[in-house]
Amino acid sequence: MKSEICVYGLASREVTVVLASDRLVEAPNWTPDGADLIVNADGRLYRVPLNRPDMVEIPTGELNRLNNDHGISPDGRTLVISDKTEFGESRVYTLSAEGGTPQLVTETGPSYWHGWSPDGKTLAYVGRRQAGFQVYTCPVGGGPERQLTDAFDHCDGPDYSSDGKWLWFNGEVNGQVDLWRVPATGGPPERMTDDERVNWFPHPSPKGGAVLYLAYPAGTEGHPRGLEVSLRLLDEADGSVRTLVELFGGQGTINVPCWAPSGDKFAFVRYARPNG
Numbered sequence: 001m002k003s004e005i006c007v008y009g010l011a012s013r014e015v016t017v018v019l020a021s022d023r024l025v026e027a028p029n030w031t032p033d034g035a036d037l038i039v040n041a042d043g044r045l046y047r048v049p050l051n052r053p054d055m056v057e058i059p060t061g062e063l064n065r066l067n068n069d070h071g072i073s074p075d076g077r078t079l080v081i082s083d084k085t086e087f088g089e090s091r092v093y094t095l096s097a098e099g100g101t102p103q104l105v106t107e108t109g110p111s112y113w114h115g116w117s118p119d120g121k122t123l124a125y126v127g128r129r130q131a132g133f134q135v136y137t138c139p140v141g142g143g144p145e146r147q148l149t150d151a152f153d154h155c156d157g158p159d160y161s162s163d164g165k166w167l168w169f170n171g172e173v174n175g176q177v178d179l180w181r182v183p184a185t186g187g188p189p190e191r192m193t194d195d196e197r198v199n200w201f202p203h204p205s206p207k208g209g210a211v212l213y214l215a216y217p218a219g220t221e222g223h224p225r226g227l228e229v230s231l232r233l234l235d236e237a238d239g240s241v242r243t244l245v246e247l248f249g250g251q252g253t254i255n256v257p258c259w260a261p262s263g264d265k266f267a268f269v270r271y272a273r274p275n276g
Helices: none
Strands: 003-009 014-021 025-030 036-041 044-049 056-058 078-083 091-096 111-116 122-128 133-139 154-160 166-173 176-183 198-204 210-216 225-235 241-250 265-271
Touching (some): 025 265, 078 111, 091 111, 122 154, 133 166, 210 241
Parallel strands (some): 133 154, 176 198
Antiparallel strands (some): 025 036, 036 044, 111 122, 225 241, 241 265
8 A cells, every 4th residue: 555645735735745655654643843743554653754754663662553543742742542452452542752651541442542632631532332432531641531422323533623622523323424523521512514425534723713624425434445535624614615635545544633733734644546
């Protein structure tokens, strides 16, 4: 699987390829200092310095079955990962930004991380506790989890708004997948899209006012890799949507928060089409 780590600039409307690889690379995060991207490949975590792009492995101790749900704290000091080495199903862990021994956060699984509150105190994730995945939060250091959704067939991708008041996520009801948001302290969810597309992984801009997301073709089941998809931007003020990039991708393209801290660009991954 040939992968390209890319950056899209909102002002220029241009895509820049940061790094091309013959490996399956997924889910770029942007570090708060703007210097690096964090990605995963082959069950491992990597740092990609933007001044000299290369994949530099980040040590994660004995955990070597990472999925693409990883991120970095607002102060840039701590990484969060989702891994199934220890339990056979995903749990959430934290570790130093330079790498080291991961510390377990979620005792119950499966759990997949997706959001870090702007004040640095809370993690948002999805978990399956009974039927279907729902949205949960818990303290960064671990502790009692709080369930924020319960009426969906499936939820994924919870990410905080820039002011920390909302968690945006994709939710499925009766086969339709739309973007939703729920108060971060709990409350009724609000539907934010309602169209024929299958909409996943909303990421609010760090500057507020807009939400980036991945749109699959109508009728898509789950969030597979290897489809013609689009990256779209939702204007929170009027609800309008515009397509920014059309690409071959899906799973791995923008699973996790991917905005630059400046809010004027974002990172994503696209893949080579089978016919080249």
